[in-house]
Amino acid sequence: MxxxxxxxxAQSPEHAVKLRAEHPEAVIIAGGSDVLIKIREGEKAxxxxxxxxxxxxxxxxxxxxxxxxxxxxxxxxxxSFSHIAKDPLIKKNIYTLAEAADTVGGxxxxxxxxxxxxxxxxxxxxxxxxxLLAFDAVMEYLGPGGKRxxxxxxxxxxxxxxxxxxxxxxxxxxxxxESYENCYGHYIKYAMREALDIATLGCSAxxxxxxxxxxxxxxxxxxxxxxxxxxxxxSAEKTVENKSVSEETIAAAAKAALDDINPRTxxxxxxxxxxxxxxxxxxxxxxxxxxxxxxxx
Numbered sequence: 001m002x003x004x005x006x007x008x009x010a011q012s013p014e015h016a017v018k019l020r021a022e023h024p025e026a027v028i029i030a031g032g033s034d035v036l037i038k039i040r041e042g043e044k045a046x047x048x049x050x051x052x053x054x055x056x057x058x059x060x061x062x063x064x065x066x067x068x069x070x071x072x073x074x075x076x077x078x079x080s081f082s083h084i085a086k087d088p089l090i091k092k093n094i095y096t097l098a099e100a101a102d103t104v105g106g107x108x109x110x111x112x113x114x115x116x117x118x119x120x121x122x123x124x125x126x127x128x129x130x131x132l133l134a135f136d137a138v139m140e141y142l143g144p145g146g147k148r149x150x151x152x153x154x155x156x157x158x159x160x161x162x163x164x165x166x167x168x169x170x171x172x173x174x175x176x177x178e179s180y181e182n183c184y185g186h187y188i189k190y191a192m193r194e195a196l197d198i199a200t201l202g203c204s205a206x207x208x209x210x211x212x213x214x215x216x217x218x219x220x221x222x223x224x225x226x227x228x229x230x231x232x233x234x235s236a237e238k239t240v241e242n243k244s245v246s247e248e249t250i251a252a253a254a255k256a257a258l259d260d261i262n263p264r265t266x267x268x269x270x271x272x273x274x275x276x277x278x279x280x281x282x283x284x285x286x287x288x289x290x291x292x293x294x295x296x297x
Contacts, residue, residue, distance in 0.1 A: 002036060003045040010052045013142050013171060019050045021144060021167045026050045028169060030078055031112040033105075034121050052078065058116070058171060061087045071177030074140075077116025077170040081128075082107070084115060094175060095292075096185035096204060100131045103189045106196050116170045119152075122160040122229070129156075129230035130204040131187050134222040136179040143168035156229035183208050184293035185220075186285045190277055192268070200269045201225050201277045205285035209245065209293045216240050219253060219286065226261035226278055233257035236282065245295045247287075254282035 008023065010016035020026065026048040029035045038044040052058065058078040064070055073093060075084070084090055084101040091098050104110050104118070104127045118126045119139070129152075137152040144167055152173075155163050164170065185206025191197040202224035208217045219240050221233040236257035243249045263274035290297060 002039045004039065004049055005046050006048045008048070008050045010050060010055060013055060013058065013169060016050060016052050016055070016169050017142055017144060017167060020169065023048055023050065024166045028052060030117050031080065031114045033109055033113040034117060052169065059083070061089045063089065069174055069176065073175040073180065075115060075173045075175070077172055078114050081110040081113050081115065085110065093180045094135060096187045096206060097128065097131050097135070100127050100187040100189070100204065103127050115173065119155065119173070120162055120164060120170055122156060122162045124159065124227065124229050125199045125202070125225050126230065127189060127199060127202060127224070130202045130222040130224040131185070132173060133230050133232055134185065134204045134206055134220040135175050138174040138176065140171045140174055141168045142171045147171065153232065159228040184289050186288035186292065188281045188285050190281060199225055201263070201274050201281060203278065203281035203285045205282065205289045207286065207289045207293055209290065209295050213245065213294045213296065215242055215244055216249065216290070217242065221253065221257060221282060221286070223261055223278060226263045226274065231261065233260040233282070235259045245290055245297065247297060250283050250286050253286055254279045257282050
């Protein structure tokens with residue numbers, strides 16, 4: 001049994017926002033893979049819940065055909081990881097995200113856990129977060145005043161805290177066309193077990209190569225569990241911009257990434273081990289991204 005004070009069921013996104021305003025202390029529940037565990041463990045015992053589970057309009061992956069985000073991929077906040085891992089639009093355009101989705105928990109968890117819940121709990125170990133960060137994702141919020149767009153780097157405020165206001169919900173995650181077009185990437189999750197485990201460190205990279213495949217026009221490199229929030233390794237990205245495709249270039253990027261991260265020591269791993277992982281995983285992720293883009297090392 002779960003200790004729940006009350007449960008309200010939203011009939012539309014706007015109704016969910018109204019319920020949020022009426023019950024600011026309430027917790028949003030979608031798949032429930034995080035919330036129900038916290039209730040059972042006592043952390044959120046006795047809480048009030050607002051369920052958005054029935055809002056099917058917040059599920060699925062589409063392409064914006066017009067407007068300010070023409071060509072962008074739009075991922076509904078209630079889209080499950082199982083859906084993301086198999087979705088043809090994701091696999092064609094952002095295969096890295098399909099990779100990341102497939103590392104989340106086990107099959108049962110991936111069937112119920114949503115990408116919106118994964119990024120809205122604010123934890124640095126969220127498996128989708130580093131890849132979304134590497135693709136310059138934009139979060140679409142809905143509140144009493146309407147919609148607002150927040151770049152994912154501003155979405156994460158502090159450990160366990162996001163920029164969502166108490167009366168807002170996440171509608172969708174937008175990946176701009178310029179962020180994924182001609183772009184190839186790779187995600188690596190290092191954990192103690194190969195499945196059903198939280199990341200000790202996550203690393204997501206993607207590259208855009210020159211037409212002749214000999215130079216790196218753009219690199220994006222992002223980490224999870226390398227700081228209190230998911231973060232981009234901007235120094236590494238600048239280091240290799242317009243540089244030749246080579247092992248030396250990859251090594252330089254991986255080394256520069258250490259200037260951008262600040263992992264902590266926990267029972268899972270020491271800070272020193274995470275720094276070692278960060279450098280090695282960056283090399284592997286960038287190397288595989290280059291190969292997928294058609295580059296030869």
